[in-house]
Amino acid sequence: MQRLFSTFADGWPGTGLLLLRLLTGAALIHFGISSIREGPPPLTVALQIIGVASALLLLVGLFTPVAGVLAAAAKAWIAISRFSPHSGEPWAALSQAILAAALAMIGPGAWSLDARLFGRKRIDLPPR
Numbered sequence: 001m002q003r004l005f006s007t008f009a010d011g012w013p014g015t016g017l018l019l020l021r022l023l024t025g026a027a028l029i030h031f032g033i034s035s036i037r038e039g040p041p042p043l044t045v046a047l048q049i050i051g052v053a054s055a056l057l058l059l060v061g062l063f064t065p066v067a068g069v070l071a072a073a074a075k076a077w078i079a080i081s082r083f084s085p086h087s088g089e090p091w092a093a094l095s096q097a098i099l100a101a102a103l104a105m106i107g108p109g110a111w112s113l114d115a116r117l118f119g120r121k122r123i124d125l126p127p128r
Contacts, residue, residue: 008119010110017109021058024099028055028071031092044081047074051096058103061112068104072097 009017032052036045054071057063075097082090108114 008107008110008112008115014110017103017106018061018111020099020106021061021064021103021108021112024071024096024103025055025059027096028052028058028075028100031096044078047078050074051078054100058100061108061114062117064108064112064114065104068100068102071100072104075100 008014028051032048032055035048040048051071051074054067054074057067058071075093079090079093079097082088082093110119
């Protein structure tokens, strides 16, 4: 993970990334569960489950690049399938795909499990 991001943003940028992760994760979970309850085709259900699972990882900031790419791919596929006539509104799924892709590219921020597990560590040596 450290090869992907040289530092994990903290301060105001880190707060912004935390809010972006929370918003994206909540939207993916909300729209995923509500879509599954409507009884769509099995492929859409599988894609929504991938989106919800990725959202849980995004919420805590664990494997953020992988989770973001998976969520973006699933939601982009759903959005493309909804562009056909009379099959639903594609814009919510497309906006979720863009948010997830942005998180995959920008990174999780300092307040994430990725930063705790893979971030730089400070080693304090005791005085002699």
